Amino acid sequence: MNGNQHQHISEFRDFHKSSHDACGIVSSIEKKKTPTYENVRRCIDALITMDHRAGFINGEGDGAGVHTDIPRDLWKEKLTEAGMDAKLVDTHSFIVGHIFHQPTPSSSFQIEEYFKQKGIELLYANTKVTNSSALGPIALQEDPTFYQIAFLFPTELSLRQIDQQIFDLTVELERNEGIHVASLSPDYVVYKAMGSGETLLHYYQDLINPLMASTMTLGHNRYSTNTLSNFSRVQPFSILGHNGEINTISKLREEAKMIDVPLVQNGSDSQDMNRTIETLIARDGLSLFQAVDMIFPPIINEIKKYPTHLQDYYTYLRETWGHFAQGPAGIISRFRDEAVYSVDSLGLRPLWMVETETSYVFSSEPGVIPLVDNVAEPRPLSPGEKVGLKWQGDTIQVYTSRDFQEENYTRFSAIINVEHYHEHLSLPEFDSVKIYEDQTIENHHYTAFGWEREHVQLIEQMADKGAEPIRSLGHDSPLAAMNPSRKNIPDFLKESVAVVTNPAIDRDRESEHFSTRTVLGMRPSYKHAHKRTILVELFSPILIEGTVGHSLSETLEQLSFDQVASYFQKHSLLCTLSLTFTEDESILDALKRLSLEAIRLVEEGNSIIVLDDGRSHREGQLWLDPHLALSFIDQELSAAGLRRSCSLVLRSASLRNLHDTIVALGLGADAVSPYYMFSSVIENNETEKDKKFISCIK
Numbered sequence: 001m002n003g004n005q006h007q008h009i010s011e012f013r014d015f016h017k018s019s020h021d022a023c024g025i026v027s028s029i030e031k032k033k034t035p036t037y038e039n040v041r042r043c044i045d046a047l048i049t050m051d052h053r054a055g056f057i058n059g060e061g062d063g064a065g066v067h068t069d070i071p072r073d074l075w076k077e078k079l080t081e082a083g084m085d086a087k088l089v090d091t092h093s094f095i096v097g098h099i100f101h102q103p104t105p106s107s108s109f110q111i112e113e114y115f116k117q118k119g120i121e122l123l124y125a126n127t128k129v130t131n132s133s134a135l136g137p138i139a140l141q142e143d144p145t146f147y148q149i150a151f152l153f154p155t156e157l158s159l160r161q162i163d164q165q166i167f168d169l170t171v172e173l174e175r176n177e178g179i180h181v182a183s184l185s186p187d188y189v190v191y192k193a194m195g196s197g198e199t200l201l202h203y204y205q206d207l208i209n210p211l212m213a214s215t216m217t218l219g220h221n222r223y224s225t226n227t228l229s230n231f232s233r234v235q236p237f238s239i240l241g242h243n244g245e246i247n248t249i250s251k252l253r254e255e256a257k258m259i260d261v262p263l264v265q266n267g268s269d270s271q272d273m274n275r276t277i278e279t280l281i282a283r284d285g286l287s288l289f290q291a292v293d294m295i296f297p298p299i300i301n302e303i304k305k306y307p308t309h310l311q312d313y314y315t316y317l318r319e320t321w322g323h324f325a326q327g328p329a330g331i332i333s334r335f336r337d338e339a340v341y342s343v344d345s346l347g348l349r350p351l352w353m354v355e356t357e358t359s360y361v362f363s364s365e366p367g368v369i370p371l372v373d374n375v376a377e378p379r380p381l382s383p384g385e386k387v388g389l390k391w392q393g394d395t396i397q398v399y400t401s402r403d404f405q406e407e408n409y410t411r412f413s414a415i416i417n418v419e420h421y422h423e424h425l426s427l428p429e430f431d432s433v434k435i436y437e438d439q440t441i442e443n444h445h446y447t448a449f450g451w452e453r454e455h456v457q458l459i460e461q462m463a464d465k466g467a468e469p470i471r472s473l474g475h476d477s478p479l480a481a482m483n484p485s486r487k488n489i490p491d492f493l494k495e496s497v498a499v500v501t502n503p504a505i506d507r508d509r510e511s512e513h514f515s516t517r518t519v520l521g522m523r524p525s526y527k528h529a530h531k532r533t534i535l536v537e538l539f540s541p542i543l544i545e546g547t548v549g550h551s552l553s554e555t556l557e558q559l560s561f562d563q564v565a566s567y568f569q570k571h572s573l574l575c576t577l578s579l580t581f582t583e584d585e586s587i588l589d590a591l592k593r594l595s596l597e598a599i600r601l602v603e604e605g606n607s608i609i610v611l612d613d614g615r616s617h618r619e620g621q622l623w624l625d626p627h628l629a630l631s632f633i634d635q636e637l638s639a640a641g642l643r644r645s646c647s648l649v650l651r652s653a654s655l656r657n658l659h660d661t662i663v664a665l666g667l668g669a670d671a672v673s674p675y676y677m678f679s680s681v682i683e684n685n686e687t688e689k690d691k692k693f694i695s696c697i698k
Contacts (some may be wrong), residue, residue, distance in 0.1 A: 019541075025594045026043050029389055034215065035216075037096040043219035046368040058136070065293075066220075067219075068190075068218075072090065094151050094556055097185075099149065100231050122150075122151050131204075134199055139194035153165065167283055167447075181238075183238055187336050219241070220242075232271075239334070240274050243329065248577045256276045258638060290412065294320070298345070299515065311422035311425070313423040319523060326344070330343050340386055340389075340404075343381045345383050345384070350364055356373045386401060406583065429586065435550050435562045442591060449623070450487070451655045455656040460681060488625060517539060520537075520647040521535035521536060521573070537565065537569060542661065545675050548684075574606060576611075577610070578614075595633045596636075599637060626655075626663055648672045656674075
């Protein structure tokens with residue numbers, strides 16, 4: 001390390017000692033498209049001062065990283081020193097890669113050989129650009145080999161084709177469990193390490209070189225909460241940096257698999273969200289603006305306030321994807337010439353927009369920029385707000401919230417007709433409805449479906465009080481494995497609750513932001529023009545059937561089970577599968593038979609499959625646990641690529657409480673009709689007790 005490099009590190013350290021502000025995420029964007037070293041330094045300065053937001057064990061940070069433009073002058077120097085033509089750096093097909101390799105017994109990797117097999121000749125490959133002595137003892141235990149490479153794609157390839165090929169290369173590389181691709185791009189590079197912001201300066205020689213210049217930089221300092229820290233989980237990733245956590249990660253992963261997103265093996269919530277957005281862009285052709293808007297749609301109560309054309313657009317967007325990336329989260333993201341910044345709909349992870357004379361800065365805390373440098377009052381992004389930035393020639397254009405929405409509406413509506421989608425926010429009208437007969441239940445019926453006295457008493461208590469009993473966090477019933485009586489599958493499952501230090505959420509915000517709305521029918525396409533499908537939106541995935549359900553539909557602003565069935569039967573889109581089996585077949589044989597039948601029905605065009613256990617214990621039909629059958633059918637439909645083409649509605653007498661219902665929804669049900677629960681307390685003539693119970697559901 002030469003004297004100038006020591007001087008640069010000393011300057012960063014002195015700044016850290018004199019600063020009292022910090023942030024978890026930060027991004028700096030120049031107003032003019034002229035790369036500067038100050039742009040990168042501004043973000044690293046912020047990372048160094050963010051120790052109070054990062055995780056530290058014995059002074060060793062969980063991870064820090066920056067995502068910058070390819071420093072082209074620096075790369076010209078690298079190629080010149082290697083005896084190559086520096087002008088190659090300015091071509092659109094010049095690709096730079098940063099790749100970590102952690103050798104394992106089952107993971108060997110020769111980078112030159114790998115790319116040679118792909119018909120790619122590396123211009124540059126170097127493993128001597130990092131300094132392992134900068135790492136702490138925990139990071140040193142991992143200390144992967146860091147490859148810095150460069151190569152050329154054929155010049156005749158378009159940017160779109162390059163994006164696709166880079167994406168395919170990244171996915172294939174990461175099938176090797178020891179490989180993590182930090183970046184592989186014609187536009188940007190990612191420098192990251194287990195450690196702190198200052199670790200970056202000691203670990204990477206590039207970051208203290210004055211030729212390290214950028215116009216857009218993302219910075220992230222990690223606090224490891226839900227996953228253990230390692231090099232591959234340090235942020236930022238190829239598209240984004242994310243402060244917070246995705247609390248709906250299981251649902252996000254399920255939905256991502258339905259559209260064939262190649263998720264990272266054992267990836268974190270942030271990695272999987274990054275890979276999902278990367279897939280939408282590189283494989284499916286969406287822009288960063290569109291992909292982020294799709295993954296993080298507005299809440300339903302905000303959509304209702306928009307102009308009609310934006311109601312159409314966002315209703316369509318929620319139906320084609322959904323609200324499956326719920327935070328709390330603060331997002332900074334960049335791809336090619338676009339950047340998007342956003343906070344979760346509750347605003348639990350702050351993100352401030354700060355403007356200086358030469359730059360825009362987005363940060364968890366506005367104090368990372370001295371007040372004397374501000375040319376406007378720092379502004380916090382509102383809950384759910386998105387701000388986009390895009391290069392227009394050599395000048396950055398800012399898309400504030402409404403501009404961002406209008407721009408995306410224009411982009412999507414150019415290929416997809418979203419008119420009249422807002423009509424799905426209202427209930428459809430019905431000419432006639434076939435109503436299920438109200439159930440009369442006797443004690444032996446309860447026993448046959450796994451009910452015990454406590455289940456009935458709980459339902460009666462809810463009906464009497466109009467509220468759930470207050471209980472401890474999670475499902476706390478006795479351990480099923482130690483109970484000698486008959487048990488259903490949900491009895492063996494427990495709920496786990498992650499307690500994090502988020503601000504308390506008041507009742508008004510909960511009512512406004514947390515929606516139980518669900519979509520029934522074939523999901524629309526997000527990639528190309530499509531034939532409009534028959535859809536309904538439900539206020540809740542819980543359906544009531546019979547005369548009471550029908551009479552309460554208007555009061556609850558919710559379709560009854562009978563109305564849903566009649567609506568889709570009218571369009572010849574609904575079929576029913578009986579969740580039963582006979583003495584002549586095994587449970588596994590029955591599950592395979594049911595899943596094959598479901599696949600056939602969906603391939604024939606049915607978009608609603610009702611899974612009904614009502615024929616159990618009759619005419620030789622044996623009871624099949626509905627949760628087992630539901631999960632098996634859901635997975636087989638997903639494997640066949642048909643899960644987005646249909647909705648599964650579970651009508652079951654074995655749904656005895658909220659826990660059973662939530663497990664069913666978690667295992668793949670889009671809606672449920674727990675008809676024994678309602679029949680247990682609803683009499684032919686609606687009583688005050690019945691009204692209280694219905695108020696629980698609403």
